[in-house]
Structures are given as structure tokens and as C-alpha cells.
Amino acid sequence: MRREKKISKVLRFFFLSIYLIAAIVPLYWIFLTSVKSPHEVYAYPIVYWPKHISFESYKFLFGFANFAQYFKNSLFVSITASFLAMSFSILSGYIMARYKFRFKKFLIITLFLAQMIPAYLLMIPQYTMFSKLGMINNLWALVIVYVNIAASFSTIMARGFFSRIPRSLEEAAMIDGTSRIGAIFRVTLPLSLPGIAAIFSFSFVNTWNELFTAVLFINSNSKMTVPVALNSFISKAGIQWNVMSAGLIVALLPTIIVFAFAQRYIVAGLTQGAVKE
């Protein structure tokens, strides 16, 4: 019996390690490629341990390849869109959680359906709409499209966590002489900060990663977001893999950081069935 237990422990450790290696190695390898010198990137047999660390690829990326601009564009679009979607969803999510009214069920269904319609199916009509407004090659057009991508699941999530906060807490504050709006600000919002953080992080990750609409909407170099820039790296004849790797690291880093801080909340939101992904 004891021996059996030991074997199962070893096996468990072994399989857990395999998953860990499968998760880490690809990211580690791309990092390694990004700090190799070009001739070590294309050396055969392939180089596992570079002789010296070179930041040439990053210099090229931010210097010649204008990546700082793309990074700024992406930050602007994602943060603005996530902030707006978060604000809208706090308003609508609160109403959906606290009040009964006509068409409520209908509205909830429209949200669930909306979040099942993928962005790439909507991009052509959206493109015609924004080109009529003269908003092609305009980062604000992407902001608006991304608010839409984030708004429906954010509202569903917000409704979820607002409805788990007892109404009696607000009522107690109101008995103490606070107005309803005051009670929302002093009681409900502080209690739902983790949920709000999850909404923001999740919207940020989704909009940061959005590729297809952005490629269609943006065709001037200075307006490119990070995914659009990576896509343009592929289209050019032959990928320079050391530069591409550096670009990938820079593209992935913000979402890795957000995920590291917000994983607990995102996972909670996900498993409560609120989020599509």
C-alpha cells in the first residue's frame, strides 16, 4: 500500500512536469531566439545556449521597425476600450442585477447571443460603416469596435457579481442616511472591485490580442497596432526570426503581466460561467 502510494506520487510528479515543460519551453525558446545574435539564430546544428546575450533584435525593433509607436497605439486602443466597456458594464450590469423591468429577459438574451458572434464575422459591415464616416485608419474606430467586443461579456460578468452582493448592505447604508447613488459608491462598488478588475483585465487581454478587424481597418504604418505589425512582418518576404521573436516577446509581455496579477479574478469570472472563452 505504501509502495503503491509512492509510485503514484512519482507518476504524478512526472506528468505534472511534462505539462510544465510543454508550457514553458515554447516561450523560453522564443525569448532565447530574441537574444541570440542573427548568425546564432540561423546556425546549424541549432544553438541551445547562446555564447553571449545580444539585444540587437530589440534595438532594431524599437529603432528601425518603429515598434514603440505600434506598442503605444495598442496600449491606447486597449486601455481606452477596456475602460469604456468597464464603465458601461458597471451601469448596465448593476441595473440587470437589481431591477425587474420589461424586456429584461430579452436584453439578457441579446447579450448572450452578441458575445457568441465572433468579431471577424462583423468586420466587413463595420468597415463599410466606418469608411462612410471617414474613420478608416483611425484608432478611435478600433476603440469603438473593441468596446463592442468587450461590452456584452463585461455586462454579463458585472451582473453576476453585483447580484452576489446582498441588496441588504445597500439598504443598511441608506437607513444610515446615504442616498442610493451614495450607497452604490460606498458599499457596492468597493465590494465588487475584484470583479471590476477582472472585467478590465479580460477586456484588455481580448482587445490587445485582436487581429482581424485591426488588419482591415488600419493600413497606414503609423497607426498599426502590435498584432497588425506582427502580421506585416510575416507578409514581407522571409521572416527575420530574431526580430520577430523580439516582437513576439514585446507583444506577449503586457498580457503576461496582466494575467499574472489578475489570473485569480479572471479564472473566477470564467468558471462562474460568465465568459465565453
Next chain:
Amino acid sequence: MKRSKAHRNLKNFIFWMLFPTFTIVAILTYYPTIKGILLAFEDYTVFTFQNIQFVGWQNFETIFSDPNFFIALWNTVWWIALSVAFQFVLGFALALLMRKPFRGRGVYAGIVFYPWALSGFALGILWSWLLNGQFGLINDILMKLHLIHHGIDFLSNPSYAFISVIAVNVWYGIPFFAIMILAALQSIPNSLYEAAEIDGAGSVSKFFNVTLPYIKPTVVSTLLLRVIWVMNFPDIIYGMTKGGPAGSTNILATYMINIVYFESDYSKASAVGLIIISILTAYALTYLKFTSSYELGEI
């Protein structure tokens, strides 16, 4: 009188709080959906946008005479079936492994779950480097293990390319199932296991008689919803092959996107989009029928 005023105020309050969210969803999700359906029956390309005509089923006839469409359709079936099946099995296994606490489990979870939050497109590009025929890590490892003698050009060879994109998609989706199933596993009350132990159940019997029945509803609904999500997930393919070589890794989603980007034939692309929406709708209706009867305990 006073009461009706309060009622009107409340109605106004509700309306304006809901207004921003639903306005944007109406204008940017529902209006484009309808518009996209109409576009499928017109001849809107970058060249005809001044004078768009109704053309009936012409776009669909063009699509149905394109052998690449049927490759993409058939690929979509395999893409969904193999991706979801392996994501599920390997994710389930990971969840079972992570179920009992061990030192550093929180950190471990943070690391093995990370691909889930990252850009599928960026990770697709990343994997195309790992699978590179000459300088790729995967080929090197396979050769060191003496499994192969020459590097394989995974992504430029049609017979390997499709398997490769599915394998990467499996890798990408394992964390999702692990997260969902782990949460379900942790919601099982311990008393159920204690009761089973009193009845003399071993660990295999506990798994089949307690664990599986308890998490079955979560698992079924997660699986069914995942199908829709995987069908609409062109990002990894786009990062790895863009649907090539020669359309061999196209699924319907990438097939449509390529028509938008490279042919700029927006109506033809919309027609493909309408086909995708029809498949989604049919699937969703079947799903709803299945789950509602499931919840009523008929199945």
C-alpha cells in the same frame, strides 16, 4: 400622482443606465449582422462600392464551385473534432493531477495556464518557428531522439501542416479545460467521497460513481460551448500558415478572412460568413434543445 412620478424617474434611471451598453451592441453587433446577411446577396467589392447590385445567390454559386471551400468545410469538422477532443482529454488529466494540493500549486497553475490568456496569433507565429524545418527546436529534438533522420518541413508540407495546426491548437486549449474542470472538481463536497468510502469504494469506483456524475453537467455544457469557440478561432492558423499551403489548413473562418484580405470581395466573404452563421445557429438550436432537456433530467 407622486408615485407615478417616482415610477417615471425609475424608468428613466433604468433606461439611461442601460443606454450606452445596448446602443453600442445594437449598432456594432446586431446592425452589422443584418447588414452582413444582405451583403451576401449583393456584389460589393472594393471596385463596385459606388454601384452595389443585388445578385441573388450568385456569390453562393461561386463559393460552391470552389473546391477550396469544401476543403475548408471538411477541415473545419476535423479541426473542431480533434481539437476539442484532445483539449478535453489532456485538460481533464491536468485537472485531475492538480486536484490535490501540493507545494507551489498556485505558481504552477499560473505557469501552465498562461497560454490561455495570450494571443493565439502570436503563439501561432511562435510555434511556426519551433516547427521550422531547418532551425526548428521540434525537429532537433525529434532527431536527437532518433525518431526522424531529416528535418520535416511541418508547415510547408500539406500532409503535416494541418496536423501541426491542430496540435498547436490542442496545446493552446488544454488550460481552458483544466481551469473549468478543476473548478468543477473542487466544488464536489468531500462528504460524497466519505460516504463512498464507508460503502467500501476504491479510488477507481469513486472516480466513476462520484466524480464523473457530479461534474458531468459542467463538462457537457463546457464541451458544447467550446465547439462554437474553436470553430471561430482562426488566430492560431493565421499565425502559422494563413490557411496554406494551397488551402490545406483553411477552416471556414480563415477561408473567409482570406477572401476579405486578398480578394477584397466583401460580398463573397459575407456569403461565407452567412454559411458560418447558419451552421452556428443550427448548432446553437440543437445545443439549447439538448441542454434544456438535459437539465430537466430527461437524458
